[in-house]
Amino acid sequence: MAPTKTERRLDVVDKQRWSPLALAPLQRCAVDETLHDYVLLPYVPTVPVAGKLRSVSLLVESFALAGLEEQGLALLAALERGLGRGRTVWGIKQRRGELLGWELYFYDYERRRADLSVARVRELLRPSVELDAVEPRVLPWHMFSVEVTPSALAERGPAGVQLYIDMRSYALQGELLELRNLYTFHDPKTGIDEVLHRLQSSVHFDARRHRLAELMSPSLRRCHRVCVSNKRHADAMYFSRITTSAAAAFCRQHGWPAALTRFVESGELDHLQWDVGVDFSSVDGALTIGKTGIYGSF
């Protein structure tokens, strides 16, 4: 028996029973909610989102998992009060089940928004974390990020700042800038030659031994854009606007904390798209996955 070929494929996801870790009610989408990907570009949901959970719910759950729900919610509230909704991208970072922390990303591609600056965000976040970062002069960033560890959030500790200028990022410590990462963005299909070129010229990817599929599964290849990054101690691939079932598979593949994986699998977030990233390096000749991240916006 042979079936007719179609393009359709249902990702098989077990929708397990799930209940939130967070004590506070999770936020739900407004009727006119605009959804954004991790570069803060809007995307059109496939189903009406009014009343469904916002992607930030996963971030709140990760705060709760770390025992820092109250502190995390205070940080989010400060940003929403100061910048408004739809201005901030968030990322959760983990490695093999260990929650490493969070990163918040602030975009202004045209730099026409005077209300967004490192100094302003430093003030907004002052009750939660300490940003030791001062732009030495106005710099042509289109985005900057704040990296928050659990200990920093727990104890109002220091949070790192990175500035992103097109394909590059710089750590900003005090007034000192240090080159960190390089990024290129590609169409996952028509740009595959560029993606392979980037990988094959990576010091962390041995094209003779390592397989692209270890980094880019079929469900990740169905993303909107692929980003390849060169970092100091690893390289990375990022995949934007993947489905929730693909995000669930990503969580399972990379050993995300069970509480977060179950939430992604629960069906409560199926109306959303996600962005994910994976750091990789070659350890004893084997392609080794380090930090992985999931991104959303609020």
Next chain:
Amino acid sequence: MARSEAAAAPSPAEAWWRNSFMVTFHFRCNIACRFCMVEDVLGVLPGTTLDEMRRLKDDPARLNGASRIIFSGGEVTLSRDLVDYVRLARTLPGIAHVRLQTNAMRLGDPAYLGALLDAGVDEFFVSLHAATAPDYDDLVQRSGAFASICKGLDALAASPATIITNTAIVDANYRSLPAIVELATRWSPQSMEFWNYWPRADEDGARGHHAAVGASRPYLLAALAACARRGVPPVVKWYPRCLLGPFALYHDDGQPPSIIDESYWEREPGFGCVYDGVCKEAERACSGLSESYVAQYGWEERLLTPHRPDRSNDRSNVHAVERSLLSDRGPERLDTAILAGWLAGLGLGFGVTIGDWVLADGALGIGSVALQLVRGTEQIQLQIRPNDPSRPSLARTASFDLAGGSSGQAAAKALAAELRDPGGLGLP
């Protein structure tokens, strides 16, 4: 295969799926192929009933102009109603052929085969997955299966019916592909099909049946060459077309429309090729690799060779990263950021309303700032300059002169009224 063999090869077989319609029923089987694609639905799916099939007579448009009905299951020869299905198929408008997809094990019974032929079956699509009894019986987990199948094929070969063989390419049998061709020759098949493992319900490749294409390719090419030498056109499905070399013309992933329970499709395998965005075969002919295969062996990015439209396999399209160090708009962003910060100090910002105007844009100039204000389709430009009473201006604040064309007089006055200017300010 040598190039001369390819040149002498037979023309491709008829793309039978184009004028066929498949009816599925009887999801039971008398063997248990280890790689069975319907293993999970055997004994589960109800199959198409005779009544459902009769409705095709009332709605012949569903046949989509087909001239062939194909019956498939399960193993349809186990159904007591098969003859009735065949007779019914022969009454459908435009149907010239009736084909069974079968393991042929029951066809060695002359009476039974005769009944099928009398009812109207004229084509048999016979599964032939190994070349020896031990291999076959192990693959289908049924002792004596090979002997029964050979007996059935012998009977078919002695009948006027058309034989087409079908061999699944799996890890357990790929080394036998040339020998299978040698074996099949004795039954004079009209064509021989080689279907790469269809991993339905094996999303992660966990069943372990995929044959790595790098390993199976030499055997498959040898089998195709053997077909060509014997004048038997082969058909290859779900195998990367770019790996078939001179036999690519025998690649055909097509399948006919079918009646099957909707639940069947829930675990249909996905297919794709890492190069399908740059390979001209991807749009028209080649499905690539199953996602299940990718889970087991990867994308085979080093083995596959996309056929780029420009025929240059030279990665010539490596040129267009979406950003570059040279195309970055950093300098413009910097100017805009400086201007936005300066405007904010004056209580202004891009997009703010000034009277009935909107501050739409601006630019840093030498000794001035240019602002663009819009009102509907109307646009005006105003220059903000340090105070200089000796020069004409449209309006003044404590620190600045607002200049522009006379049409901007009202807008300049409105802007001057909005500026928070305590005096002593400068340009950015």
